[in-house]
Amino acid sequence: MSAQDQIKDKVTTNDVVLFMKGTKTMPQCGFSSKVAGVLNYMGVDYADVNVLADEEIRQGIKEYSDWPTIPQLYVKGEFVGGCDIFTEMTLSGELDTLLEAKGVTFDKDAAEQIRAHNS
Amino acid sequence: MPMQAHEIEALLRKSFPNAQIKVDGDDGVHMSAVVIDESFRGQNRVQQQRAVYAALKGKMDGANGELHALALTTRAPD
Numbered sequence: 690m691s692a693q694d695q696i697k698d699k700v701t702t703n704d705v706v707l708f709m710k711g712t713k714t715m716p717q718c719g720f721s722s723k724v725a726g727v728l729n730y731m732g733v734d735y736a737d738v739n740v741l742a743d744e745e746i747r748q749g750i751k752e753y754s755d756w757p758t759i760p761q762l763y764v765k766g767e768f769v770g771g772c773d774i775f776t777e778m779t780l781s782g783e784l785d786t787l788l789e790a791k792g793v794t795f796d797k798d799a800a801e802q803i804r805a806h807n808s
Numbered sequence: 809m810p811m812q813a814h815e816i817e818a819l820l821r822k823s824f825p826n827a828q829i830k831v832d833g834d835d836g837v838h839m840s841a842v843v844i845d846e847s848f849r850g851q852n853r854v855q856q857q858r859a860v861y862a863a864l865k866g867k868m869d870g871a872n873g874e875l876h877a878l879a880l881t882t883r884a885p886d
Contacts, residue, residue: 719877720877755858756854756858757861758861758877768854769854770853770854770857771857773857773879773880773881774854774857
């Protein structure tokens with residue numbers, strides 16, 4: 690299966706997918722760690738894909754989304770963004786709205802705490 | 809080799825001639841840029857930032873991506 694097919698399969702068979710450097714328990718880059726950290730804290734169930742473990746996926750994901758950086762977050766097959774956009778959406782509450790709209794469970798109190806902590 | 813703030817600004821200026829552009833960062837690898845341009849009006853963040861990455865023509869990605877990290881903020885003027 691080509692990298693593009695593997696990616697497509699991953700993002701369509703998992704509600705939430707984070708392509709990152711490292712894993713959700715062992716992130717290996719500040720930006721990946723930030724996104725994984727927030728998702729973990731908010732109790733979101735997501736599949737993590739360590740792009741460092743597979744160079745083809747690392748390059749393939751950038752082609753797939755036409756986005757040059759890692760991490761990349763997908764919700765219900767849709768590319769949501771990288772670390773900057775994810776952070777803005779978390780702090781503005783747009784992430785809550787998106788997850789609710791897509792039927793993805795998360796800990797609302799945790800999200801509120803993150804915003805309170807960063808305000 | 810890392811990219812300096814003025815180089816990034818010059819590249820962005822080519823694609824966004826009328827934009828307000830501010831580039832910060834001194835190590836040439838972890839940089840930040842704010843781009844405020846009329847062309848972003850009505851676009852979502854992903855579309856806006858894709859346009860900025862396109863303007864940087866491959867400086868970002870790939871093994872020799874000089875610019876490892878560019879923190880981006882984009883919006884249309886108020």
